Amino acid sequence: MDRTENIERIFQDLRRVVHALELYSKDVNARFGLTAPQLWALWELERGGGMTLGTLARALQLHPSTVVGVLDRLVDKDLASREPDPQDRRRIRIRILPKGRALLKRAPHPAQGRLVHGLQAMSESQVTSLRRALATLVRVMEAEDLEARFFFSED
Amino acid sequence: MDRTENIERIFQDLRRVVHALELYSKDVNARFGLTAPQLWALWELERGGGMTLGTLARALQLHPSTVVGVLDRLVDKDLASREPDPQDRRRIRIRILPKGRALLKRAPHPAQGRLVHGLQAMSESQVTSLRRALATLVRVMEAEDLEARFFFSED
DNA sequence: TGATGAATATTGGAACACAAATGATTTGAG
DNA sequence: CTCAAATCATTTGTGTTCCAATATTCATCA
Structure with a gap:
């Protein structure tokens, strides 16, 4: 197999990995009512304690404006809370709520799942x-x- | 480095590869006025000759409903055409137009670009x-x- | 002090991606 | 031959992602 062909296949395979990850996200959503990004954000909130939107965005490696929407949906479901920061009123304090903590216990390790199983094989x-x-x-x-x-x- | 750590890093790196591909798509869009999926679809149309929406979707490994939007944008830009199929009126015949062919000549090889350069290094x-x-x-x-x-x- | 500039979250706009439902058409089974 | 089932493209709805622009608040320094 020559180099060009290698590259072609790697590209296709990467695409398929991404595709599998997206499908996994849908599965998670069907079973737990929240998507992989939401689950991952919740997991970071649990790990990181009180966070701001900026720190959460950096932890997720996402654009802040993206995280606004993800957080909106977590708050809608009472899994996380948004509070104003009294020290710096530009910021918000984001916290995981008891319901979110409970969900994390029974949900798969965020955003991994199928990928982890694949790697373990x-x-x-x-x-x-x-x-x-x-x-x-x-x-x-x-x-x-x-x-x-x-x-x-x-x- | 233990297995768990390996998996963790692979996951992060995959995410970064995907992220780099997305940013690449934005660059392509800025320079050529069409995104990576659009470019890729155009390339498949050139390769495959006259296609239906279903065959194009399979070639791109995308859901048909996704491809409808991508094709809409290609047609808007006069890069491709949608024609009814006289044989089977459920189907459409999709063809690349001269303007699309011309664009393919000066555009980067679809969806690769940065990834190819990375692999070549x-x-x-x-x-x-x-x-x-x-x-x-x-x-x-x-x-x-x-x-x-x-x-x-x-x- | 007071104005300028940086940081923070948000909104709006565009594109992508899926699933489910719809409408039109073809195919196939009885 | 006819009607039910399958196929095909599309629409609708939800979610993710980016960038650019905005409003608010804080920090700096002249």
């Missing part, structure tokens, strides 16, 4: 080589992203 | 091991997906 050395290869890939892709942003800002 | 053996690991992962995840669907349909 692989040999230790395969998992390690996947991790190494992905890490390299991410490093190069993110470096390119910086270059691109620099390039465009120079217009 | 890696050694041959790393690319191969990544491909193998991803293929295994996909196989297991999609097998689980089938099981889940079976499980839910048995309710």
Whole structure:
């Protein structure tokens, strides 16, 4: 198999992994009434204690405006709360509520599920080589992203 | 590094790869006026000749209802056309238009771009091991997906 | 002090993605 | 041949994601 073909398949497979993750999110939603991003946000809230929207967004690696919507839905379901921060009134204090904590106990580990099962079915050395290869890939892709942003800002 | 940590990092890295692909889609959009899914669809239309919406959806591995919107935008831009199929009037015939063909010549290879550059910066053996690991992962995840669907349909 | 600038959350707009329901058409079984 | 079932594209509704623009609040420094 030549290099081009390798790349072609990797691309297809990445797409399928993403696709499987999305389908998993739908399954979770059907069983627990909240999607994978919502579940993940809840999990970060449990881990991180009281957070602001900004810190939550950074923890999730999402744009703040995205997290607003996710949080809206968590609050609607009484799984989390939004309170004004008395110290800094630009901020809000986000907290997980008892109902959210209870849900976390019976829900799968956030956003993993099927992926974790997939990885667990692989040999230790395969998992390690996947991790190494992905890490390299991410490093190069993110470096390119910086270059691109620099390039465009120079217009 | 233990297994759990490996899995955790793989998950994070996959997320970052997906994120980089999304940002890449925005870049493409800024430069060529169409997003990565649109570009990819156009590329499939060039490859596949006259297609129906269903075959295009299968080629893109997307839900038909998703492709309706993507195609709408391509037609709006005069890059593709929608015609009724005289043989089977349930179907439509989708074709790439000259303007779409011209755009494909100067646009990057669909949906790849940054990912391809990333992979090209890696050694041959790393690319191969990544491909193998991803293929295994996909196989297991999609097998689980089938099981889940079976499980839910048995309710 | 008082104005300017930075930080924070939010809104609005566009695109993508799915499932479920709909309407039109074709196919197939009796 | 006829009517029920399957197929095909689409619409509707929900959710995720980004960016750009906005309002509010805080911090800095002249």
